[in-house]
Amino acid sequence: MPVWLRQHSWRQTLTAVYFSLPLRGARATPANIFCSEQYLKVSIPPFLFEAVLYAPIDDTNSTAKIGNGNIFFTLYKKEPAMWDSLTIENAGKEKLQYLRENAVLKAQEKAKEETEAKKITKQEHKKYALEAIMKVEEAERKRIADLKEEERQKVTKELESWKNQQKDKYKSIQKKGELHQEVQPLKERKNAKQNKTRIPNEGTSKIRLKSMKGRGSCSIFSQNLKEEQLPGPRAAATIKVNFTPRVFPTALRESRVAEEEEWLHKQAEARRIINSDLSELEDLKEEEKNPDWLKDKGNKMFAMENYLGAINAYNLAMKLNNKLPLLYLNRAACHLKLRNLHKAIEDSSKALELLTPPVPDNENARVKAHVRRGTAFCQLELYAEGLQDYEAALKIDPKNKNIEKDAEEIRHLIQETMQSS
Amino acid sequence: MSAAGAERPQVVSHVQQALSYTVFDCKWVPRSARLLCLGSAARGTGLVQLYELHGGRLELLREIEKPKPIKCGTFGATSLQQRYLATGDFAGNLNIWNLEAPEIPVYSVKGHKEIINSIDGVGGLGIGEGAPEIVTGSRDGTVKVWDPRQNDTPVANMEPVQGESKRDCWTVAFGNAYNQEERVVCAGYDNGDIKLFDLKTMSLRWETNIKNGVCSVEFDRKDINMNKLVATSLEGKFHVFDMRTQHPTKGFASVSEKAQKSTIWQVRHLPQNRDVFMTSGGSGSLHLWKYEYPAQRSKRDAEGSEMGVPGSVSLLQNVTLSTQPISSLDWSPDKKGLCVCGAFDQTLRVLIVTKLNKI
Numbered sequence: 001m002p003v004w005l006r007q008h009s010w011r012q013t014l015t016a017v018y019f020s021l022p023l024r025g026a027r028a029t030p031a032n033i034f035c036s037e038q039y040l041k042v043s044i045p046p047f048l049f050e051a052v053l054y055a056p057i058d059d060t061n062s063t064a065k066i067g068n069g070n071i072f073f074t075l076y077k078k079e080p081a082m083w084d085s086l087t088i089e090n091a092g093k094e095k096l097q098y099l100r101e102n103a104v105l106k107a108q109e110k111a112k113e114e115t116e117a118k119k120i121t122k123q124e125h126k127k128y129a130l131e132a133i134m135k136v137e138e139a140e141r142k143r144i145a146d147l148k149e150e151e152r153q154k155v156t157k158e159l160e161s162w163k164n165q166q167k168d169k170y171k172s173i174q175k176k177g178e179l180h181q182e183v184q185p186l187k188e189r190k191n192a193k194q195n196k197t198r199i200p201n202e203g204t205s206k207i208r209l210k211s212m213k214g215r216g217s218c219s220i221f222s223q224n225l226k227e228e229q230l231p232g233p234r235a236a237a238t239i240k241v242n243f244t245p246r247v248f249p250t251a252l253r254e255s256r257v258a259e260e261e262e263w264l265h266k267q268a269e270a271r272r273i274i275n276s277d278l279s280e281l282e283d284l285k286e287e288e289k290n291p292d293w294l295k296d297k298g299n300k301m302f303a304m305e306n307y308l309g310a311i312n313a314y315n316l317a318m319k320l321n322n323k324l325p326l327l328y329l330n331r332a333a334c335h336l337k338l339r340n341l342h343k344a345i346e347d348s349s350k351a352l353e354l355l356t357p358p359v360p361d362n363e364n365a366r367v368k369a370h371v372r373r374g375t376a377f378c379q380l381e382l383y384a385e386g387l388q389d390y391e392a393a394l395k396i397d398p399k400n401k402n403i404e405k406d407a408e409e410i411r412h413l414i415q416e417t418m419q420s421s
Numbered sequence: 422m423s424a425a426g427a428e429r430p431q432v433v434s435h436v437q438q439a440l441s442y443t444v445f446d447c448k449w450v451p452r453s454a455r456l457l458c459l460g461s462a463a464r465g466t467g468l469v470q471l472y473e474l475h476g477g478r479l480e481l482l483r484e485i486e487k488p489k490p491i492k493c494g495t496f497g498a499t500s501l502q503q504r505y506l507a508t509g510d511f512a513g514n515l516n517i518w519n520l521e522a523p524e525i526p527v528y529s530v531k532g533h534k535e536i537i538n539s540i541d542g543v544g545g546l547g548i549g550e551g552a553p554e555i556v557t558g559s560r561d562g563t564v565k566v567w568d569p570r571q572n573d574t575p576v577a578n579m580e581p582v583q584g585e586s587k588r589d590c591w592t593v594a595f596g597n598a599y600n601q602e603e604r605v606v607c608a609g610y611d612n613g614d615i616k617l618f619d620l621k622t623m624s625l626r627w628e629t630n631i632k633n634g635v636c637s638v639e640f641d642r643k644d645i646n647m648n649k650l651v652a653t654s655l656e657g658k659f660h661v662f663d664m665r666t667q668h669p670t671k672g673f674a675s676v677s678e679k680a681q682k683s684t685i686w687q688v689r690h691l692p693q694n695r696d697v698f699m700t701s702g703g704s705g706s707l708h709l710w711k712y713e714y715p716a717q718r719s720k721r722d723a724e725g726s727e728m729g730v731p732g733s734v735s736l737l738q739n740v741t742l743s744t745q746p747i748s749s750l751d752w753s754p755d756k757k758g759l760c761v762c763g764a765f766d767q768t769l770r771v772l773i774v775t776k777l778n779k780i
Contacts, residue, residue: 152433155758155773156477159435162756163454163474231552231601233568234576237623241579243562243588244614244630251589251611251634253655 002048014080017057021049022070033071035059036103037078042071052099054083273320291317295327307334325354329365332372341376348373367397374406383414428779430709430758432740436771438479442468444763446493449753451546452501455482456751456761458769459508461490467510469494471520474771485523489514497542497595497643498553498569507555507569509537515557517569528569533559539592546754549598549644556595556606562587564608566620579608579618588612596640596664597647607650609635615652627672631660637687640664641695649712653685653700661712666719666729674729680708680736687750693757697737697780701750701762705743707772710734711780737780742770 010019026044034041037059041050057075065072077083246252248260298313314331317324332347348369355362355369374389390407397403444460454474462468467487472479489510499505499517505527507517513533516526537557544553554576555567566577581587589611597605604620611634617627633654641649646665650673653659660677667673683703691697696712715732722728745766753759758774 148431148433151431151775152435152773155433155775156435159454159474159756159759159773160476166452166454166755233552233571234554234566234620236574236576236578238578238580239618239623239625240582241562241616241625242582243585243610244612246588246612251655252613252632253634254632255656257632 002043003046005042005047005049008049008086010086012083014082015077017075017077017083017086018073019075019086020070020072023047025069028066028071030064030066033064034103034107035062035064036106039099039103040073040075050100051087052096054085054088055079055081273322289320291321291324291327294320295324295330298327298330302330302334302337305337307337310334311338323354325351325362325365325369328354329369329372332369332376336372336376339379341380344376345373348376363396367393367400367403370396371403371406374410378410378413383410383417386410387414428776430738430774430776430780432707432709432738433773433775434742434770435759435773436474436477436479438472438769438771440470440767440769443765443767444749444769445491446749447761447763447769448494448496448506448751449755449759449761450504451496451754452504453755456771457494457506458763459491459494460763461511462486465490467491467508469506469508469518469520469523472769479769479771483520485518485520492537493540495540495542495555496546497548498545498555499542500545500553501547507540507542509540509557509559511536513537513559513561515540515555515567517555528572530567530573532557532565532567532575533561533563535560538590541593541595543595543598543604543643549595551598551601551604554595554604556593558590558593558608560589562590562610564590564593564606564618566606577606577618577620577623579606579616588614591635592637594638594640594650595643596650598644599646605647607638607640609638609652609654611635613654627667629672631658631677633658636684639688639690639698641690641698648695651688651690651698653688655684657681657683657685657702659685659688659700661731661734663718663729663731666727668722668728669726671728674731676731676734678710678734681706684746686746686748689750689752689760691757691777692752692754694777694780697777699750699752699760699774701747703746704741705745705747705764705766706739706741707747707750707762708739709737709774711737738774742772743768 005021005024008019008021010017012018021042023044024047026047028042028044032042032044034043037056038053039050040053042048043050053075056078058078062073062075064074247264294313294317298310298317301307301310301313311331311334314327314334317327318331321327328347328351332344332351335341335344335347351369352366352373355366358366370389370393374386374393377383377386377389387407387410390403390410393403394400394407440458440460442460442462444458446459448457448459449455450457450471456472456474456479458468458470458472460468467490469485469487469491470481471483471485473482474480487510489512491508491510494506494508496504496506498507503519505517505519507515507528509515509532513531513535515528515530515532515537517528519527537559539558540555542553542555543549544551552568552570555569556564557567558564562581564579565575568576590608591611592609594607595604596607597603602621605626606618606620608616608618610616613630613632613634615629615631615635615638616625618624619626631652631654633656636653636655638650638652640647641651648664650662650664651659652662656679658677658679660675662673662675664673680700681702681704685700685702687701689699691699696714698710698712700708700710702708712734713732715730717730719727719729742762743764743766745764747762747764749763751761753761758777759771760774761769761771763769
């Protein structure tokens with residue numbers, strides 16, 4: 001139950017109401033005060049003061065001053081009139097409730113409106129800032145474009161003047177050509193030994209000088225002189241050329257070299273396999289050239305305990321296709337039976353290599369490979385490596401009791417050897 | 422010393438001309454403000470268009486149509502008076518045309534079995550000494566040197582050894598033509614080979630492989646003792662070789678630069694400054710470079726033979742003009758900084774590079 005604060009003193013003028021509320025030691029913050037048009041509440045747990053005001057007030061302009069152990073309210077009335085009392089007397093409970101809720105709602109709406117207004121002003125500020133930035137950038141761009149345009153204009157003008165210069169030069173050369181034509185025969189004999197070549201534009205100034213002096217090769221006809229002194233056509237010859245070898249007809253690009261090497265490598269391997277086939281297998285029957293058929297044959301021989309025959313079958317199959325992991329796996333089993341332990345280890349290792357993408361599909365095969373290799377290691381008394389393989393097998397297939405049992409045995413063996421040594 | 426930002430050369434686009442055909446090569450007509458475009462029309466015929474630069478536009482003066490598409494052309498081997506154009510076309514024909522009377526070629530030979538990819542001329546225009554000659558490089562793997570005074574047979578033929586599979590020759594360039602006897606042809610192939618043939622001794626002088634197909638080679642000047650050679654290739658790389666010192670085993674020293682990710686289609690040196698060159702790329706960009714010589718151009722190695730020292734290359738400016746490769750580029754020999762470039766987006770652009778005097 002809250003403690004009601006009832007002691008308050010108030011006085012009023014026509015437009016405002018002033019009243020102070022003693023707080024009895026509680027500390028107030030602005031959050032504790034809730035005010036709407038006709039309802040005022042101060043709630044500082046456990047203290048509570050509420051008042052349904054006699055008439056509506058202007059709650060935006062009204063103030064509350066907190067200090068000295070009380071709150072001093074300055075409430076501005078909406079309609080200037082003298083109040084009979086601060087609160088409405090005889091307000092029914094329902095009315096009070098209604099007013100309270102209303103007040104709360106109104107306050108919420110006001111809060112919402114305020115946030116909306118704030119948002120809008122913020123957006124407008126942002127827009128303004130953006131526009132300002134855009135203007136600045138535009139100005140910069142324009143400045144640069146103007147510079148470029150200026151440069152262009154300047155250069156265009158230069159070009160035009162140069163062009164006109166060229167035209168004038170060309171005309172003056174033509175005129176000189178006509179002049180010189182008349183004087184040419186005499187001069188040609190004089191200049192026969194002089195091997196001067198003249199280029200019209202570069203030599204215009206020189207020509208003018210020389211013509212004043214009375215000699216000088218003429219621009220147009222010097223060309224004839226030059227031709228007479230040109231060496232004859234070369235003696236025809238051929239140079240043989242060797243190119244850096246390249247298999248592909250396309251151009252060489254550094255970025256593609258790696259790809260091309262790989263491709264060539266694969267081609268070479270494929271060719272090798274095909275070639276090795278041809279030499280030895282001419283006398284075999286059709287079915288015997290099929291690695292799968294040979295693998296089955298090998299399996300059958302293994303079942304009948306003909307281990308050497310099985311190995312032969314697997315060898316032949318491998319010549320045809322050395323990328324089948326099962327062949328290596330089965331051959332490892334044969335070697336185990338024959339106690340060729342090192343070969344068994346090699347083959348199971350190769351099988352594991354070929355089974356490299358460790359997917360659920362080749363789980364069985366991998367378990368077998370690990371087990372066989374582990375067995376071979378143990379029989380060579382390399383128990384540590386054997387244990388490693390068994391544990392790998394267990395990791396792949398944890399539910400296999402046999403493997404677990406064998407792994408345990410090996411661990412015991414290792415411990416015994418460690419204790420005894 | 423790199424140029425400050427405000428002093429860097431600017432590439433200003435002066436005129437853009439939209440064409441209705443694919444342009445493969447563009448060349449300035451020497452001693453004039455006219456330029457030539459060579460290409461292939463949609464219907465599979467060759468086109469030669471002559472434009473004149475008037476104010477801010479290009480005016481079409483003449484259009485010539487030929488039966489086969491034209492890939493490349495040069496004015497390098499004609500005199501300044503005649504200004505005959507030598508062209509190589511898609512069928513392997515080399516023709517020399519008088520543009521005043523273009524119906525019948527002045528010289529014509531079916532030089533190669535396949536498309537002539539590149540052509541160069543030397544001895545004309547008052548540049549270089551010695552006989553005027555034209556070299557063509559073709560997809561049939563041969564490089565042939567022709568003399569316009571000798572019909573039907575080339576004066577030099579660089580062909581693959583019998584039985585060897587051929588590689589496309591993508592680019593050829595003349596160089597070292599500083600007197601009447603000396604001359605050198607450099608050829609670049611699609612497997613990255615660069616070969617230098619000496620025409621005086623008719624032998625292979627040097628070869629190397631730059632690991633990417635060679636799109637364009639050019640000497641910095643054709644008419645001097647060979648100084649520098651720039652070779653551009655696929656994958657955005659180009660190499661600058663110092664050609665003054667040849668080591669017996671290591672050949673010529675070089676510096677290489679990777680400019681961009683796309684193919685560098687062309688390199689062209691500024692005729693007025695042999696250390697400045699422009700490369701055009703497959704991404705539609707142009708890069709302007711300057712070569713700086715090292716403190717000492719050659720040094721002695723452990724065995725005592727002379728070895729060249731490569732310098733360094735710095736980027737002066739770059740600009741992207743188009744989205745399609747810029748396949749051809751030519752500087753005007755008369756006005757410094759004026760150049761034309763043709764791109765595969767069927768536009769011809771005349772550009773002006775400013776502030777080249779300040780480099």
